[in-house]
Amino acid sequence: MTNHTKKATCIRCKCNCLRWVLVTTVLIGLSGCRIWDMAAFQWKNENAKIAWQSEDKNVDKAFVDEAITRTVVPFTMLNDHILVNVTVNKTMPLTFVLDSGAAATVLTETNKTNALKLPTNKPIAIGGSGGGKTPTAYIVHDTHIQLGDFSISDLSVIYAPTSAMPFRSVDETYFDGVLGADFFNCCLVEINQDAKVLIITKPDDSSREHYGIEQWQEIAMTVKSNTPYFTTTLHDGKSSKTVKLMLDTGSTGTLSLFAQNERFALPDKTFAATSTGIKGDSANLVGSLSHFSFGDVTFEHLPTYFRFEGSNSQDGSDGVLGNQVLKRFNTVFDFSEERMWYQPSKRFSSFIGADRSGLRLLPHSQGAIVLDVAKDTGAYAAKILVNSIITDFEGEPVTYANFDKLKMALSHPKRETVPLCWEFKNQKFCNEIQLDSRI
Structure with missing residues (x-):
């Protein structure tokens, strides 16, 4: 659920010189x-x-x-x-x-x-x-x-x-x-x-003028080591907190909070989930965050990853805001003046759901590959095994074109089942996968 309210003020941000130096995230043991x-x-x-x-x-x-x-x-x-x-x-x-x-x-x-x-x-x-x-x-x-x-x-x-x-x-x-x-x-x-x-667009006064109109809201961000961050507030169910988050269109998640230091109170109901990055797997608990603010927009009950292992907390950040949230806005990044413009897109009010199937999937050249199957879920009951390839969804072959549609179906709050076919070791299976809320 989301609520959108207008604010009369906008945040002005500092100018910063145009930078071209690229810095990799970690440089270790260089001769x-x-x-x-x-x-x-x-x-x-x-x-x-x-x-x-x-x-x-x-x-x-x-x-x-x-x-x-x-x-x-x-x-x-x-x-x-x-x-x-x-x-x-x-x-x-x-x-x-x-x-x-x-x-x-x-x-x-x-x-x-x-x-x-x-x-x-x-x-x-x-x-x-x-x-x-x-x-x-x-x-x-x-x-x-x-x-x-x-x-x-x-x-x-x-x-x-x-x-x-x-x-x-x-x-x-x-x-x-x-x-x-x-x-x-x-x-x-x-x-x-x-x-x-x-x-x-080339960053000059003329190109920026287009975004200084009422339809666009401005938010301040800082750029450190070629990485954008912004500061915002959230409520974890016990108290409000100010946090610094990376703005990451490369993240396929909603919101990830680095929770090793026990700064954040966990929701009453969570489920364990693995996420995979460049350095391997990270351990998370997924739960519903009470309130989260992005500019003048408030998200309620946002599915959130509380990461306990494998965090990459650059520049003292508290987490990562991913593309499942950012894609609900038209956005403009202005690294050189450290600011972003945004406006809700047409898909702004579409649901943001957590997985209800027990499957963790990744696109594959032959469909969707199963990376994990959570116990006590519909996928586990259907005996879908890790490394299976989901080949068909609602009677259609799974391709890059409909992979996101499949993921949305597996998290949709109004669906009770999803028909799937999959292959494992050259054997093909089909079944209705039961969906249930996990948070």
């Missing part, structure tokens, strides 16, 4: 040579070249450089990720996630990126959420990224093989890369959920 590589990585991206290119080849190039400072590209949603088409090194089109929480642009290991034959001679340790070992990725220099009419060239990126991502195989890796701080630092980035388009 002198690797330290030099990191310095070269940062220096290269300070000098990366930004350009807008017109499709009209008859337009004078000098005019294009002055006039074309805006590009609009469509996006799709998969597993609550924002996916856009990107071209790397002027070759084949690839699919990237738009991730406001990523401190660098990343290429993941897929069948498509393997064809690029990326070098692996400059290793670097990277970090993120999870309780496992710090994985190794690789610095790749002199990369060209094209997004619509917009491009960044001479860019250093991170190549993350499957072992450095929260996937177990290439078949589970459903995106070829991540658009991170490079794009948010250089530009105004509007995510228009209503039109399903991404708008990248």
